[in-house]
Amino acid sequence: MKLLQLYLVILISLASAATSQPIYARPGCKDTCGGVRIPYPFGIGTECYINEWYAVDCNSSVPYLPAINNLRLLSLNLENQTVAVNVSMNSDCLNPVRNNTQILSVDLGASPFLFSREDNKFTVEGCGNAVILEQGNLVTGCSTICQNQTTNPRNNCYGINCCQTTIPYYLKTYNIDTTGLQRPGPGGVCGSAFLVDQQKYSGQSAFVGNSFVPISLRWTLRLEEIDERYCPLMEREDLYLGNGTNIESYKCTCSSPVEEGSPYLTNGCQRVEACATCIGECGMNGTSGNITCIPTQARGKSSTVGVILGVSISIGVLLLVSTTFSLYKLIKKTKDKRQKARFFKRNGGLLLKQQESAEEGLVDKTTLFTAKELEKATDHFNENRILGRGGQGTVYKGMLTDGRIVAVKKSKIVDESQLEQFINEVVILSQVNHRNVVKLLGCCLETEVPLLVSEFVSNGTLYEQIHNETDEFPMTLNTRLRIATEIAGALSYLHSATSIPIYHRDIKSTNILMDDKFRAKVSDFGTSRFVSIDQTHLTTLVKGTFGYLDPEYFQSSQFTEKSDVYSFGVVLVELLTGEKPISVTRIGEHRSLATHFMLAMEEGEGMAVFDRRIVEDGGRGEVMAVADLAVRCLNLNGKYRPTMKEVALELERIRASYVPSEYGFEKLKYNGGIEEEMILLLSSDDNTPSTSMC
Template identity: 45%
Template sequence: MPVHLVMQAFMLLLSYELAEAAPPIAKPNCKSSCGNLQIPYPFGIGPECYLDKWFEIVCNGTGGSAQAFITSIDKEVRQIIIGNNPSTNNFIEPTVQVQVPTIYSQHCKYAGNHSIVNITGSPFHFSHYHNAFISVGCDNNAIIDNIFPKVFGCESDCKKDMKVDKKVKCSGFNCCESTNIPSNLQAFDVRFRSRNKSNDEEGGIKHCKYAFLADKGWLEKSKRDPSSVQYWEYVPVVLEWAIFLRNNNSRKLYHFLEGGRKVRCFISDENKDYFYSFFCHCAPGYKGNPYVDGGCEDINECEDHLHNCKNKLDCENTEGGYNCEKRKSKLKIVIVGFGTGLGVLFLPTTWVLYKLIKKKIEIKLKKKFFKKNGGLLLQQQLSSTKNNVQNTKLFNSKELKKATDHFSKDRIIGKGGQGTVYKGMLGDGQIIAIKKCNIVDKANLEHFINEIVILSQINHRNVVKLLGCCLETEVPLLIYEFIPNGTLFQYIHEENEGVQLTWAMRLKIAIEIAGALSYLHSAASLPIYHRDIKSTNILLDEKYRAKVADFGTSKIVKIDQTHVTTVVQGTFGYLDPEYFQTGQFTEKSDVYSFGVVLVELLTGEKPVSSTRSEEGRSLSTYFILSMNENHLFDILDDCVREEGDKEDIIIVANLAKKCLHLNGKERPTMGEVAMELQGIQKKDTNGQENYEELHNVRSKEIDPSYACSTTTQSYSEIASSSSSIVLPSSSFKSL
């Protein structure tokens, strides 16, 4: 009995010492948990226990039923991750999982529970990687509100003849889902519309509709059916976070960086009003909380089975790492020496075997990446089209690494939602642009594969040329011809010390864009709708020729198709209002977007701007109102007004106005637009004028329905009316 008591005491003492030796997660003398939830610093409970008020936690209740709340955003907390995956110890973005209410439409029995979630100005934002957007309801078009300048949402219906994929919970029947939500989202509100335009006009059948953001991991693990959302009040949502510090708090920043080799911190490149954003994690080989002194401790890879040694006995733990070569006994040294001697005799054979095995491993790995990166999907897509990628080269990873100096940060020439673009030089001296996917998920892979399929079928001097792709790397790569002079947006809206766009150059660029779009719509083997025409997607080469780029969201359509029905997405200012209302994208939707670019070339104004009057925030509205009031020449860019022929400018302005018609059927085709612009250029070149054609263009009265609505009614009123054509000025009050 005494021995048993002594052993118990010893084990208690040992467990106490081990607990004391564990790295701290909270500040000294501060609570490190609330119920079953761990509260790591910079979060904290009580005065002096959190970094600042943004990270203050209040713990309500006791024991395992206690609930933690972030007071700054008034949300219940379910999990906090500070930068290291607890199961693999790999670095991940710091996140916090919170409970967020669902949103109901005004026709639900839960009327009054429609609540906007707004965490603007906080260090938190909704994770675009971890969350999914889901909406439930019939005849439903759900759009996330106030995410200017993007449009994002999904559609669902309950028609009896709908084809339903039973394997997918939200396939469009009473429920729709999108996993690629906008990044840096801080305010979440949803606007519900009817998919059937007549229902909006006539009051129609008022269906109850729901929408919410939810943690994808939670949805998968819980196996809940989203269509039962009417019984949920809150759902778990993942927020990403960072630490905000101003210059006068730089001591705190330096304190975090003092972790030396045990801590890695990432500081934002932006410095607005002396404002820094950063987050940290324990360096590879360490685990714990990087935000507290001594919070990162060495990982024993040998004990935790995180080593690559043949067996545990060969593993030796070191500070921040391990090695697989323990000190060998004399007998071991003799054995190794003897084995080495034999190895020398069989070295040629061994070397050949090594090379063969290595080659097989590399081939297997490349096949694995090819499959993971959508190679099978690409083959399927190409087999379903008439053309193949005979002119598209398959680059190898070694060649591309060498071309970009192992994808050095110095070679980055652009970043976007789908990927990062690097500048590289091949062995033969050819300069190329390489697009590397940011995140390997299904949505981004489909964009990349779609772009390969689209561009492989395009052969036009004013469309950026796809040279090839590489799918044998960890993330897929697309290789293009390098276009050296940036985007059209930069030359129109940003100061350039070098070349300024003259009237002749603007007209030439407009003709080239129109010609490329005309080719896509009517001359390609199958019609192609670009779906994202804007000045940032128009590149300029060394001779300032226009090159249409970024076909990630483009669609190939059948010869007999007049439109494609898709989830509404695009960029405010360029988005066809008819497409926004119906979800049906036609070739005339590209015409509308081109019309906005044409107005940009004429006026030098941005598609959406808070510096203009409220009713003219949208450039299309501003332009048409100015024309109707005979103020066209008051809004033109200086070089256009000074260099352009007055009659030519009027022709181009009327053409832009026709492209912006509310009714897509009344807009010209891109072929007609290209011909009319070419007529102006030809006249300027030959010094002659087609007076009959010019007279027809000028004398044609523009129907009032061309003009954007100038009403001052509320956003919700305009959104539900059939006459709305662009996002009204009231929607830009947040700018």
């Protein structure tokens, strides 16, 4: 019976192979988002794209390119190697009073994208002239003749209130200078200047009420990024960047014009549906341009000999396949076992065993999970289980067989040169025991990349609580003082109370989690490092998050405990102001929250930047004391900053001196219900770790 079932599966597979569908995405990956086809080398989800530049986020069925400023993706063309995106335009249609002068458009930086010279045109609408500049040098421009009229059909952009010109070569970045562009008198058209995809430049004049225009980007691939084994046909093109420089770009194409799919994938190119079941010749129709099938005359009925021969061959194939399948299962099981052992050794498993055996106190301190356990816990790392993605990897929510809810972090890559450091971190972080530090439960080393298992923290991040406050958890002054004290106590513990000092190196409000009782927990030690007692600083590649990064560390790559103090100072300012670390509304040096706050304090205008909600809570003296502490933490010279232990003690003192305005009580809502908790005026939640935590 089983052999018959297998035989039917083979016949169905052979039938389906004749009508194979074109493959656009890697196995297990989506190939569309909001009606937009996303073919490989682009992809949606982890390991679905060729590299990070080609990652696509599909939020609310709208595709975005997170690697280049989250530009909205409109369409993709594999043949031309172009992607159409929405970019902001330089126009006074939305704000006629604003004076547009040399506004920087999109900077593609180190990305593999270029502004397409074939598809884009520089367009000026209004009265006067505008130019494109690249690093101060003129690239192109055009002038218009002013004529008062309220409309201007875009397909007649020939010089009156509108002009167009091409760009002479591919660009990486540009500035648009509109100082010569004037808005005509009453009833005249808006003044706008932008680079736009000429195929999409149609309709009424000026994208009125719209701040974006479609633009075409040319994407490039290096030869080493393409797997030539899967590429039916490969082409090379030199793209001119001006000043005598070129970029080599390679692409794959299907071997036949009647094939569809991604030529960068195994068997990605397949005959189009019109040809899939064609018995005869299939090709382009010269008149219509469509692919048509020209069938041959039907063959006569099969002879009896042919039927017998076919059945005999089928039975033989069936026996051969069943034997091969059994051998395949045996070989696969043996191969998987050897592969797990190889991964365990490569990921530092033997080193972990050596370190545990070297010190009696470390034996069985680190729990080793199996790959099968974590696959079952995370439903085979289902996308629905993703809690978040970061620079170091993806975090999944899982449930172990004993019912514990955990967070499983899957690293992106393995740096074999850092394996000893990684194992040291696992061993020591497994022993870190502080109520305001996320507990590391163990790891799995028998997978291609190491998996870290930690406790699950349920109420999101501090960033979400500050910037998306809900009635369930009001961010009162007393609450913010408690959270700041908890974070400072945890960092003080890591810096000075552990057997080896730990520098976090990426303190930010998104790395502070809130548990079921809304207590702060420091998380994400993916970039943290241990420092021996005789080291004064740690020299590494610059890592961290802009807006929180210590200016001294950014310049010298020398990380000290005072660098964590600076990052904590930014978090402290977030709690005081309710503002984000980098603002899109402020301009210049005020875009940085730290700089904006320091300038306000220097000018004696600190109260103006504080969050209205905590000012209304009273406690002006405590707010100013916390602000003064934040100023000390943000000192540009690290040696003048306090230590985290000093910061924690000062916050304890400030919190003890603060009396909440409502009879010494703060109303907090937990789990949908309201319960009144008395706030101890002399600090009921002492964050100084006990000796049992060491």
